[in-house]
Amino acid sequence: MSTREQTELQTLAQDFREALRHSVYLVRRLDADGDLSAAQLSTLKMLLDDGVRVGEIARNLGVKVPSATEQVIKLERAGLARREADPDDSRAVRVVLTTEGRAAVDSANERRNAVMAGILAALTEDDRKALAAALPVIDKINSSLQN
Numbered sequence: 578m579s580t581r582e583q584t585e586l587q588t589l590a591q592d593f594r595e596a597l598r599h600s601v602y603l604v605r606r607l608d609a610d611g612d613l614s615a616a617q618l619s620t621l622k623m624l625l626d627d628g629v630r631v632g633e634i635a636r637n638l639g640v641k642v643p644s645a646t647e648q649v650i651k652l653e654r655a656g657l658a659r660r661e662a663d664p665d666d667s668r669a670v671r672v673v674l675t676t677e678g679r680a681a682v683d684s685a686n687e688r689r690n691a692v693m694a695g696i697l698a699a700l701t702e703d704d705r706k707a708l709a710a711a712l713p714v715i716d717k718i719n720s721s722l723q724n
Contacts, residue, residue: 607689613681617657620648621674621682624658628673657681 578586605615613621616638623629623637635645649672652658657678663669674682697705 604689607692611685611688613685616648617652618682618685620645620652621657621678624672624674624678625682628661628671630663630669630671634672652678 611618619638620634623634629637631645631649632642634649635642638645638648649658649660652672653660655677657675658672659675660670660672663671697708700708
């Protein structure tokens with residue numbers, strides 16, 4: 578790779594990271610009137626499949642385990658999550674969604690999607706097509722970051 582290509586790649590990386598950072602802030606504000614904080618909703622969304630261990634929640638939120646445990650306790654008290662034995666390791670527990678937790682995630686998703694659809698409606702058709710075309714690339718990036 579030439580020096581020019583490396584410089585262009587570094588610039589693209591910086592611009593992409595900045596765009597993502599701003600997007601994260603904006604998405605967190607989409608549901609500002611909701612009952613859950615952005616961190617609580619993020620935590621609940623991690624539990625959508627089969628639940629996760631507290632250590633994984635901490636890693637995904639970028640916090641220490643005690644902070645993630647505190648978040649889980651709040652969600653348990655609200656009746657949105659519960660801890661249960663991990664079927665893969667009898668010494669560990671997984672945090673899973675309750676029926677109320679799943680309903681809270683679904684409700685927040687509906688509100689956020691409605692707001693985002695309004696924003697996307699203001700774009701041109703070409704802009705919406707460009708965004709749709711970019712989504713598989715963003716998915717590849719996300720997948721590579723998870724490894």
